[in-house]
Amino acid sequence: MFTIDLAKAIPGLTVFGIEPQPSLVDHIRRSIQANGFDKVNVLDILLGNEDGEGTLYLTSHAIHASTVPRERRWRELKVRRRTLDGLLREKKLLPPDVVKIDVEGSEFSVLQGAHDMLAAQEPSLIFEADDNMRRMGYAAEDLFRLLENAGRYRFFVIEESGTLTQARAPYPPGNILALAPRHAGRI
DSSP states (O other): OHHHHHHHHSTTOOEEEEOOOHHHHHHHHHHHHHHTOSSEEEEOOEEOSSSEEEEEEEOSSGGGOBSSOOSSSOEEEEEEEEOHHHHHHTTSSOOOSEEEEOOTTOHHHHHHTTHHHHHHHOOEEEEEESTHHHHHTOOHHHHHHHHHHHSOOEEEEEOTTSOEEEOOSSOOOEEEEEEOGGGGGGO
């Protein structure tokens, strides 16, 4: 959804969407074609902290798919898993300016697999820090510490109204903007 919305909102923007669920990839690709977006790409992979095969647990709603089951009933799907660093090295992605991550608790794993990208590109990041972290075995502090060690980020909670509230340790849960220094003048 964000891939298509961004492409519509900012004509000419190069957008990469990454989605591990085959049915959603198919819908995104059809939408890209129907809208004539020539700078929009979708990769059918699972992001993580290492390359290989990963397991995605599909539940009653596509938005709840996760690498750790969220519901009592699920269906396992084996998918290709890649790191952002590997995708950039292989030129499957362009160096990013902004990265939106919505991976139902796997944010820590995805960012571990983006160490080189974070150090070299220092993109601004939008991500969730919520109850899903506990299911994955880490806390908000772990996630924020990883980012503090990777770059010179300033953290903001994105409020329901869209306003930004600066976040400091102990970091609150919520939708978070990790703002790169080069983007500070934009907000």
